[in-house]
Amino acid sequence: MNRDAAKRQLQTDQFDICIIGAGASGAGAALDAALRGYRVALIDRGDFSGETSSRSTKLIHGGVRYLEQAIKKLDLAQLKQVRHGLAERRTVIRNAPHLAHPLGLLTPVFSRFEGLYISFGLALYDFFAHDSTFPKGQWLSRKQALATMPTLTPRMHSAVQYYDGQLNDARYALALAQSAAEAGATVANYVALTGFSHDTTGRVNQATLTDQLTGDSLTVRAKLFLNCTGPYADAVRLMANPALEPRIRPSKGVHIVLPRSVLNSDSAILIPKTPDGRVVFAIPFGDSVFVGTTDDDYHSLSEEPVLEPAEVDYLLETLAPYVAEVPKRSDVRAGFGGIRPLIVSSRADTKTLLRDHEVEHDETSGLLSLLGGKWTTYRLMAQDAIDRAGAQLNQPVACTTATHYLVGGEGYHFADWAKLQQQYNLPDDVCQHLLRTYGNRADRVAALTRTDASLADRLLDGQPYIRAEVLYQVEHEMAVTLRDVLARRWRLELADWQLTAQAAPQVADLMAQSLGWTTGQRDSYLSDYLSLLTAFREQAGMPTDARSFA
Template sequence: MNRDAAKRRLQTEPFDICIIGAGASGAGAALDATLRGYRVALIDRGDFSGETSSRSTKLIHGGVRYLEQAIKKLDLAQLKQVRHGLAERRTVIRNAPHLAHPLGLLTPVFSRFEGLYISFGLALYDFFARDSTFPKGRWLSRKEALSVMPTLTPRMHSAVQYYDGQLNDARYALALAQSAAEAGAAVANYMALTAFSHDANGRIERATLTDQLTDESLTIQATLFLNCTGPYADAIRLLANPALESRIRPSKGVHMVLPRSVLNSDSAMLIPKTPDGRVVFAIPFGDQVFVGTTDNDYRDLNAEPVLEPAEIDYLLETLAPYVAQVPKRTDVKAGFGGIRPLIVSSRADTKTLLRDHEVEHDERSGLLSLLGGKWTTYRLMAQDAIDQAGDQLGRPAPCTTDTHYLVGGENYRFDDWKQLHQQYNLPDDVCQHLMRTYGTRAVQVAALTRNDDTLRDRLLDQQPYIRAEVIYQVQHEMAMTLRDVLARRWRLELADWQLTAQAAAAVADLLAVSLNWTSAQRDSHLADYLSLLTSFQKQAGMKTETRSFA
């Protein structure tokens, strides 16, 4: 992906569809539309998956909680949502096997009756899935459960095991955008839509874009505009037609990050009961464990949702009955928050609002808006939106994304890391990291080390990130800022704020060379990012270590 080339295309080419927002749904829609033969532009005011889509629980799932509610309330809408999610798990993994995989989850229980109840529910879950690629759930004895997850409380009676999927959400969205670009879409990050131009009948025919990196203004022409901005969808809808009513009720969900030793397992934990009726997950991700999520109304969409002290206390208290040794506040290494785009309904609170999606067509302005949804069903959401777009264009075409490999996914075999090691003499852990991060494109990253031996150097001791990756991310993945690299192309910011700060200066040096920053620009970018990391620590009530951030 080349941002300068994409900018020129945005200004000079007429498009069939301009997609606003490059998270899961927007990037997914861009790939779908491009594969159907439409002329597509994909823009985002920030980075790819810079907001909600990079801050999920990293699960691909049908929704165990939704199944329970569907059965208890005989709610067919919830049941439909579960079946859609279960059907899509296999496709999400199949199309990007380097970025998604099956994940075992344990649910500790404290009585035989509780075990029977949950086992019955998960048997239904497997029945609706009808997916032989995932192992079947089973009821484990206490001894068996402790062999899978040694840190579970000995007070438990037993545990129920089932399987869902896990994905690297930010890199998955990036792979969707890359795949769309390679199929012919014009793709650009940091390109904000600031105004619409309407024809005499009030229909949108052009839009004004502002380059967030240069403040340059440009105009894009498209027959249709598709709003895929998640929790920010109402702002675009009202920009297109001020008479519309709000449709999104934002909900904040946060995760705290603990050391992997809290679980000491490759499996995750589902905590089925919390005082306020939620479910909470503890999920291994790299060297850490993500614990979340919360669910509360969120009003200030201009402020990034962050981990706060009360949320740490809530998550620690929720985890405490299920582990032998309860983590302390000082064990928290980082945290991150996201905003769910829940669709407004008559239901009472965000825990019961449907997360299924809707494609809205505003007849006055012509704007299409893809509302709601979740990561697991991003492809179905995109398909529904582009089906409607094709009808509006008068050129319907079939969807083919169910069998389309994303970049790095086709012919992927994890064991090819051994060939990478033999060919480029990189350490084993580095080669394994490259395969999991870039898939079959890992060889392109490794090849950069041939002409510059310093690019094989690690950025952090005991971590697999090497300097060549930053160069590759700028050249091929449109990385433009420190946070693009450290929070999204790598997931270091989500996992450990202290390590992120230690790596920031070296990353800034590499970006400065690749992006032609002046010395003053390099220092400004670095200072701003270190300040942001410090603010995250302060807002979480954690002790800041400013010296290492300087």
């Protein structure tokens, strides 16, 4: 992916479909459309998966809570959603095995009756999945549960274990965008939609864009525009046709990040009920544990959702009954928030709104909008949207994404890290990190260390990130800001604000070298980023005096 070349193509080419928003649904739709042979442009006002798609719980699932509601309320829509999610789990993992894998989840129970009830529900979950690639759920004795996760509370009666999937969401979305580019799509980040032009019939036929890095104005022409901007979809819909009614009810969800020792396990915890009717997860991710999420109305779409003190307390209190040693506020390393794009309905609160999706066609402007949805079903969402686009273009073509490997996925075997170690003499943990991050392209990153031995150096003691990765991400993954690298190409910002601040100066040096930043630009970008990290800590109500980053 080359951003300058993409900008030139946006200006000069005539596209069949221009997709606005490069999160899970937009990048997935771009890949789907490119594989069908359409001329495709994919644009985003920020980075790939810069918003909601990089701030998920990192789960690929049918939704055990949705199944419970479907059965209790005889709700066929909920049941359909569960079945779609379960069917897609295997495909998500199959197409990018370096970025997604099965994950065991434990639900501690405190009575035999509770264990029977949850075991029955998870047996139904397995039944609807029809998936032999995932282990079946089982009811564990207290001894078995503690052997799996030693930090669970000894007060539990037993625990029920089941399996879902886990993914590195930001890198998965990046892999979708990269795969779309390699299939022929024109892909560019940091180009913001600022307006539409209409033909004599009132249909949108071109869009005005602004390069967020240079201020340049661009015009892109397309036969059809597809809105995949998630919680921001209404703004694009109203830009195309001001007479439309809002369809999205944004919901904020946050996670806190704790040390991996809180679980001391490769399995996760599902907390099946909270006083306000939510489901909360505690999930291992690298050397951290993500605990979340909340579910509240959100109205400040112009502001990034951040972790707040009451949310920290709520998640710590929710986790407390399930672990032997309750984490303290001082154990929180970081936190992050995201905005769900829930579709407006008559239901009373965001906890009960369906996460299912809808493809809307505005007959006046011709705009297609992909609304709602969740990570697990991104491929089905994209398929539905491009099916609809093909019909509008009078050029229907069948979808082929179900068996299309994403970049890095084909022929991937994690055990190949040992070959990488032998070939490049890099430490074991670095090689394992490279395989999990870049898949079968890990050797392309490692090869950079042969031309410059200093590129094999770690950025942080005890962490697997090496200098070569920054140059690779700039050159091949369209990383153009510090946050692109630290928050999304790596997930360090999500996991530990202190370590992120320590790594940022070296990352700034490497990016300045690769992107031609002046010393003044390098210093300004670094200062702004460190100030952002400090603000996150302050907004979360965490101490800043001794750990301020600026």
